[in-house]
Amino acid sequence: MSTETGGNGDGPMPPTHITLELSVDGDVWIVTDEETGVTTQGETREEALEMLDEAVVLRKGEAGEPVTDDDLREWGIDPDTVPDEAGGPDTPWYDADEE
Numbered sequence: 001m002s003t004e005t006g007g008n009g010d011g012p013m014p015p016t017h018i019t020l021e022l023s024v025d026g027d028v029w030i031v032t033d034e035e036t037g038v039t040t041q042g043e044t045r046e047e048a049l050e051m052l053d054e055a056v057v058l059r060k061g062e063a064g065e066p067v068t069d070d071d072l073r074e075w076g077i078d079p080d081t082v083p084d085e086a087g088g089p090d091t092p093w094y095d096a097d098e099e
Contacts, residue, residue: 018052020045036060 017034023041029048032039038055042048057063069079 018049020048 018031019034020029020031022028023030028041028043029045030039030041031048031052033052033056036056036059038052038059040048040051040055042051054063072079072082
C-alpha cells in the first residue's frame with residue numbers, strides 16, 4: 001500500500017511512499033517509509049502511521065536534541081567508545097551494501 005501526504009499549509013509536500021501490512025500473526029501493523037527505509041509497527045494502522053511519522057522525523061534529524069557526552073556518561077556509556085557518525089545496526093542480517 002502506498003500513500004501520499006500533503007503539507008501543513010506551507011505548500012504541497014512531495015509524495016511519501018510507504019508500505020503498510022498486517023503481521024503474519026495478525027497482532028501488529030508494520031509500516032515502512034520507502035525513502036528512508038525506516039520501519040516501525042503499531043497495534044492499529046493509525047498507531048503504526050503515527051510511530052512512522054515520529055521515527056522518520058527523528059531519522060532525518062528534524063526533531064530531538066543531540067546526545068551530549070554528559071548524557072552518555074549519565075547513562076553509563078563511555079563517550080570515547082561512541083562513533084561521531086551514526087552507522088548501521090550491528091546485526092547479522094543487516095547488509096550496509098544494500099543501502
